[in-house]
Amino acid sequence: MDGLGTDWAIDWVRRSAAVVGEHRAELSELDRAIGDGDHGENLDRGFRAVLAKLDGASPETPGAALRLVATTLISTVGGASGPLLGTAYLRGAQAAGDAERLDGTAVVALLAAARDGIVARGKAESGDKTMVDAWTPAVDAAQQALAAGGDASAVLSAAADAAESGAEATVPMVARKGRASYLGERSAGHLDPGARSSAYQLRAASDAVAEG
Amino acid sequence: MDGLGTDWAIDWVRRSAAVVGEHRAELSELDRAIGDGDHGENLDRGFRAVLAKLDGASPETPGAALRLVATTLISTVGGASGPLLGTAYLRGAQAAGDAERLDGTAVVALLAAARDGIVARGKAESGDKTMVDAWTPAVDAAQQALAAGGDASAVLSAAADAAESGAEATVPMVARKGRASYLGERSAGHLDPGARSSAYQLRAASDAVAEG
Amino acid sequence: MKKLIRDPQTVVKDSLAGFAAAHPGLVRVQTDPDYVVRADAPVRGKVGLVSGGGSGHEPLHAGFVGYGMLDAAVPGAVFTSPTPDPILEATKAVDGGAGVLHIVKNYTGDVLNFETAAELAAAEDVQVESVVVDDDVAVKDSLYTAGRRGVAGTVLVEKIAGAAAERGDDLAAVAAVARKVNDRARSMGVALTAPVVPHAGVPSFDISDHEVEIGIGIHGEPGRERIEWEPVDGLVQRLMTPILEDLPFTSSDDVLLFVNGMGATPLVELYIVYDAAASILRERNIQVSRSLVGNFVTSLDMQGCSITLLQLDDELKALWDAPVETAALRWGR
């Protein structure tokens, strides 16, 4: 059968947890520069809870796996990133619906829904120096890859690349949302932690394809 | 006329004020090691007030000059050293009485009365690592100098030398009075600030003889 | 890093355990999810007040739970907004049938998590109103930013809205009083040092021994501007000018002057700040008729302070003076 299944989704989640754990200090350090220094701690707490939940559950669809991530992040992360990423996974799960496997089109829809969820809750626009600046280029690139005939794997790989560049591109930006906005001009010159962690999660999604 | 007069007493006071001002930081630093770090500040505040008082007064006897020092130190220094040194100058003034000039015998009586005043109020014994360890050797040396036929000048010079050695000798002592006693064994290895400042004042008394 | 803690991971729980043990007659502390409620919650017929946010600002919020102030406080991890679950549980625990007011400091995380909790509470038929506190003039406010932060003014909102609830105002009225306080309160802060978050173990920002940060928040965010240290009058002027101009406060206004310590500044200094601020108000012919000085909205072990002015009227004065009995603010009983 074509497309990515539940194994992929679970592997994505595990890889996200691993990469967040590995980069916990880096993410908090980025947040220390322009925020309150807890982003790595927050996400790591959340993803460790996700892993614990995953051990006792056996989601039957990609959507179910992502819903588990969503509710766990919402109830364990707190801060700004908890509800924002939680909403992203929740909307992504809704987009995935009951499908057992996701093709390129479905993956693009999932990513777009996730991004829209972040925007709906956080009201940030592109260029505001937030995680949206990773997600929106990722969605755009995914759509282009799909239009160019790419499959789910190509779509995710394009999204991950674009998210990474998007995160890098936040460096010169002056923040207009989130804590970094309190710094005004002084926020320029630093990479947004939420953009970085989003890029890590999208890379994890792409890396998981090999196993999926 | 023989002996030391009011000029000597006033010069003593001014020299004490000068030497305390000069060594303010050193005295506080000694106090920082085994006390609360304010001894130089305390005495300097007191002696500056003494100088101000002296400008508006013209004591007619050595006793009157020392009484002015006593009341001013008591009302401006505070802490332990204020009442102790204040009492020393007060008892010294009482011993000097109305005399216009003080010979060797009178100077020895003055020093002994001052020392007795400190002991009466502070209840410290020799070896307790306090200013008494400067004053008692000074009094002893003064008495010996007198017995050996010394005049007021010789008496004060002996007292100043002995006070200095006495102060040095506090280094190995374990404090049993004053704040340094709270340190127990850890007080050993440091010079007592009150002994040092007492030695400075006695040296000032001796140096003032040249002018007296 | 040296702190009087067991483990950076258990700071909030351990502290709550101590808080529960120290104030048994005043509060109950629930665990999993963690929140603090008045010992007599829910109070029948009274509007319930719930506030919360990241920990590390103590006594805010748990220290203000009790008669005449909050019904519940929901502490998140250090400097991290709580999740919706404990907010929801606290909301249900204090609903005495008259609805619940959420007092939320304006941070993206706090607003989003309280929002979710309020939706969930509504779904369980608890009437919830929310007031967002944003008194910090250091931050430029606009539709296109996260807006102003909620800082020390939060205490004034909690005290005064708490008094309104205690006298029997309904939910809309309590919310209106809370908004009125927020509308009339302005704050700004200065930091001499940065706080050390337990799980980070290093200061939240680096600052030299002769510099200060003007316009800081309460989460170790750097401020708007870094300047050379100067004596207190200059620093206080830098806080007071934006505060005074913002409302604006004008001659013959009657105000509450609140000097708030950030946690590690000695009281002896806070009173010097008070003196400097009071002089500026005297010059401008602004009357100070109520005051508050102390560590109320802190940032762990940060040195510094904030100044808050609240424009008073007779109603606000009466509500301020009304009895309050909490761990950190108490009078009249």
Place this chain on the structure above:
Amino acid sequence: MKKLIRDPQTVVKDSLAGFAAAHPGLVRVQTDPDYVVRADAPVRGKVGLVSGGGSGHEPLHAGFVGYGMLDAAVPGAVFTSPTPDPILEATKAVDGGAGVLHIVKNYTGDVLNFETAAELAAAEDVQVESVVVDDDVAVKDSLYTAGRRGVAGTVLVEKIAGAAAERGDDLAAVAAVARKVNDRARSMGVALTAPVVPHAGVPSFDISDHEVEIGIGIHGEPGRERIEWEPVDGLVQRLMTPILEDLPFTSSDDVLLFVNGMGATPLVELYIVYDAAASILRERNIQVSRSLVGNFVTSLDMQGCSITLLQLDDELKALWDAPVETAALRWGR
């Protein structure tokens, strides 16, 4: 050195000016010589309570002037006992005809200066009794030493003796109650950092980032022992053991547990210390029936805390619970 001050020389005066401005209904601040009295002093027929000592321990003592506690506080320079003059003036100002109690922390300077003031007051026909507070078990007591220091227990003496005076006890009785509190109170402290005295501008002692001082006083004196930092339970055990053994406190005793911050330790940590201390008492079957947590007897910007236990009986409980209205401690009115 960065502090929120004008000038190291004027710290005490500037702070008193702010204190006067912030609490006009509660106190009057006299200058030259400097002291703080209750707004309604002297209270006719009531024993007057005067305490004082070096500044830098705020809210001690001025923060405890008011109904049910002190009638006057006499602040010296930072960490330096006041001279006799202001003590004498304060004593006269609060004598309502029933005599005056001096509450003196046991430091050579404080004892000597209060002694002189008491003699001078007696010469002016004011009846004075003195109680010396020496609750610090870190210091070995003997006839041949300066004896124990007076530390956080001072607040308990002031509160309880103040309540006895307020209920109308005569001078001998108030002094007896004060001595009873001192006899039953034991304290010990730990420091993580040293305070920075304004005129010194450097920490009072040097300590590395992984060491703590056990058995410290409140004037930046180093303690009895320096050890490696360890988690809170170990540190609290090191304070509690000497305290418990000293009185001794025994099973089924009823105590007040007081965790006092040294000025720069966040409240979140003080409650963790409370939790650790309460556990130890629970194990020993000692009942905690009253508690106090906060910064009451501080040492400028020192990080650390002290623990005080007071053995209670019905009289002490009633006096503790009696109304008090001061800047820093208030209940019942």
